[in-house]
Amino acid sequence: xxxxxxxxxxxxxxPLHIGGVRTALYNYLFARKNxxxxxxxxxDTDRARFVEGAEExxxxxLEWCGIRPDEGIREGGPFGPYRQTDRQELYRQYANRLxxxxxxxxxxxxxxxxxxxxREYESKGSAFIYNASSxxxxxxxxxxxxxxxxxxxxxxxxxxxRYRMPADEDIHFDDIIRGHVVVNSSALDDKVLFKSDGMPxxxxxxxxxxxxxxxxxxxxxxEWLPSVPLHVMxxxxxxxxxxxxxxxxxxxxxxxxxxxxxxxxxRMGFPVFPLFWPYGETANGYREEGYxxxxxxxxxxxxxxxPGTEKEIxxxxxxxxxxxxERVGKSGxxxxxxxxxxxxxxxxxxxxxxxxxxxxxxxxxxxxxQHDIVRLEVxxxxxxxxxxxxxxxxxxxxxxxxxPVLYDEVAVRKRWKQNSAGMMNELIAVLExxxxxxxxxxEEAVKGWIGEKGYxxxxxxxxxxxxxxxxxRGPHIFDIIGWIGRExxxxxxxxxxxxxxxx
Numbered sequence: 001x002x003x004x005x006x007x008x009x010x011x012x013x014x015p016l017h018i019g020g021v022r023t024a025l026y027n028y029l030f031a032r033k034n035x036x037x038x039x040x041x042x043x044d045t046d047r048a049r050f051v052e053g054a055e056e057x058x059x060x061x062l063e064w065c066g067i068r069p070d071e072g073i074r075e076g077g078p079f080g081p082y083r084q085t086d087r088q089e090l091y092r093q094y095a096n097r098l099x100x101x102x103x104x105x106x107x108x109x110x111x112x113x114x115x116x117x118x119r120e121y122e123s124k125g126s127a128f129i130y131n132a133s134s135x136x137x138x139x140x141x142x143x144x145x146x147x148x149x150x151x152x153x154x155x156x157x158x159x160x161x162r163y164r165m166p167a168d169e170d171i172h173f174d175d176i177i178r179g180h181v182v183v184n185s186s187a188l189d190d191k192v193l194f195k196s197d198g199m200p201x202x203x204x205x206x207x208x209x210x211x212x213x214x215x216x217x218x219x220x221x222x223e224w225l226p227s228v229p230l231h232v233m234x235x236x237x238x239x240x241x242x243x244x245x246x247x248x249x250x251x252x253x254x255x256x257x258x259x260x261x262x263x264x265x266x267r268m269g270f271p272v273f274p275l276f277w278p279y280g281e282t283a284n285g286y287r288e289e290g291y292x293x294x295x296x297x298x299x300x301x302x303x304x305x306x307p308g309t310e311k312e313i314x315x316x317x318x319x320x321x322x323x324x325x326e327r328v329g330k331s332g333x334x335x336x337x338x339x340x341x342x343x344x345x346x347x348x349x350x351x352x353x354x355x356x357x358x359x360x361x362x363x364x365x366x367x368x369x370q371h372d373i374v375r376l377e378v379x380x381x382x383x384x385x386x387x388x389x390x391x392x393x394x395x396x397x398x399x400x401x402x403x404p405v406l407y408d409e410v411a412v413r414k415r416w417k418q419n420s421a422g423m424m425n426e427l428i429a430v431l432e433x434x435x436x437x438x439x440x441x442x443e444e445a446v447k448g449w450i451g452e453k454g455y456x457x458x459x460x461x462x463x464x465x466x467x468x469x470x471x472x473r474g475p476h477i478f479d480i481i482g483w484i485g486r487e488x489x490x491x492x493x494x495x496x497x498x499x500x501x502x503x
Contacts, residue, residue: 004036005216009043012054015277016061019221019251022300026248027219028067029323039213040072042083045199053279061274064293066316079213084205091200094208095161095193103237104193106159107140108152129189132167161194171229176246176325183229191230207234215243222247246325249304250332260335270337290389295343303333313346345388353377359390369401379483382475400483403492404470411472412500415462421497423460428490439482467496
C-alpha cells in the first residue's frame with residue numbers, strides 16, 4: 001500500500017453531528033492502523049452558511065474524543081494552509097485551467113432565469129437539468145459567440161464556472177464499502193465549480209485539496225456518494241489519479257426510519273452532538289450530559305463497523321488494532337440511546353472510587369454540600385452499580401446528605417404497623433449501645449436483638465429503611481447508617497416516628 005494520508009474535512013456551519021465525529025474517528029483509526037497521517041481540513045467556502053465559533057467547536061470536539069490530527073490549522077504541516085478560505089486564489093487557477101482545456105465553461109444565467117426554467121419544466125411534469133441536452137440554449141460560453149461572452153467578462157458581468165459533463169457516458173468507480181459503481185452521465189448536471197462571489201464550490205475545492213495534499217483514501221459519509229461521478233470526472237480532466245473511496249453508512253433514528261437528527265434527540269432526550277452548542281439554537285452535548293469520551297468513542301465505533309467478534313468494549317488502541325474498512329457495513333446503523341448509556345455505565349464502573357468521588361464532589365459543591373473525599377469514596381462505592389452517570393449518584397444518594405421530610409405514602413400504609421413505633425424506640429436503645437458504629441457491628445447488634453425478641457426481620461428492616469431514607473430505596477441499610485453516623489440515625493428515627501404517628 002502507498003503511504004496512507006486521509007482527511008476529515010468538516011464545514012463550520014454549526015455543531016458537529018455525531019455522524020461527522022464517526023467519520024473523523026474512522027479516518028483516525030484507519031490512519032493509525034496503517035501508520036498514516038490524518039489531516040483536519042476546514043472547508044469554509046460556503047460563506048453564506050458559515051457560523052462563528054463552529055471551527056473552534058470542531059477542534060475542541062475532536063480533542064475531547066481523543067482524535068488527534070497530524071496536520072491542520074493548529075498542528076501546521078507541509079501541505080497548508082488547512083483552511084480553504086486561505087487557499088482561495090489557488091482554486092481560481094484550477095477553475096481557469098478547466099476552462100482553458102475545454103472541461104468547463106462560463107455561464108451567465110441569472111438565478112431568476114434558472115428558477116423560471118425549473119418552474120416551466122415542473123409545470124410539464126419534468127425536471128430541469130443544466131447539462132448537455134440544455135446548455136446549448138442557455139447563456140454560456142459554449143452557446144454564445146466568443147466575442148459576446150468575452151465582452152461580458154470584460155464588463156464584469158456576473159458568471160459561474162460550470163463543469164462540462166459529457167453526454168451519455170458510463171462513469172465507473174470503485175468504493176471499498178460499496179464495490180463497483182457505474183453511473184451514466186446523462187443523469188448528471190453541469191455542476192457549478194466556481195461561484196459568482198469568487199469562491200469555489202465544494203466539488204472543485206475538495207478535489208484540488210485532496211490532490212495537492214496527497215490524500216490516498218477519501219473516507220466520508222454516504223451522502224457524498226452521488227458526487228463521486230463528478231469527482232472522478234474532475235480527476236480525469238486534470239489528469240490526476242483519484243484516491244480510493246469509502247462511503248460510510250448513515251446513522252439512523254432509534255426506530256431505524258431515516259437519518260438521525262437533532263429533532264430526534266430533542267424528542268427522545270439524548271444528544272446528537274459531542275459537546276454543548278452555545279450559539280443560536282443551543283443543543284446539548286455528550287460531554288455535558290456526563291458521558292466519558294471513552295464511552296462515546298467506543299459506542300460510536302460500533303455504529304457501522306463490526307469487529308467480527310462478540311467483543312464490545314475497546315480502548316482506543318484496541319480499536320486501532322482491530323479496525324478495517326472491509327468490516328464497515330453498507331446498511332445504515334440504528335442509534336440506540338440505551339446502548340449509549342450502557343457503554344457509559346461500563347466506563348463509570350471501571351473508574352476508581354477516588355476518581356468518582358472527585359467528580360461527584362463537584363456535583364455536591366454545586367448543591368452547597370462539602371464532604372471529605374475519603375467519605376465520598378465510601379459512598380460512591382455503595383451506589384455506582386446503580387448509575388450510568390456521575391450526576392445520577394445524587395439521585396441514588398440524596399438521603400445521605402439530607403434527612404427525609406416526607407415519607408412514601410404507599411410504603412407507610414404497607415409497612416407501618418400498630419407496634420412499629422414501639423419497636424423503633426427499642427431499636428434506638430440497641431443502636432445507642434453499639435460501641436463502634438460500623439456497618440458490620442451495627443448489623444450484628446440489630447440482627448441479634450431481632451432474634452432475641454422473635455420479631456419479623458423484614459418488618460423491622462422495612463420500617464427502619466422508611467424512617468432513614470423516606471422510601472423503600474437505597475443500598476444496604478447498615479451501610480447507610482454507618483455513613484451518616486449514630487447521632488443522625490437516631491435523630492431520623494425519632495423524627496420519622498413523630499411524623500408518621502403525628503406525635
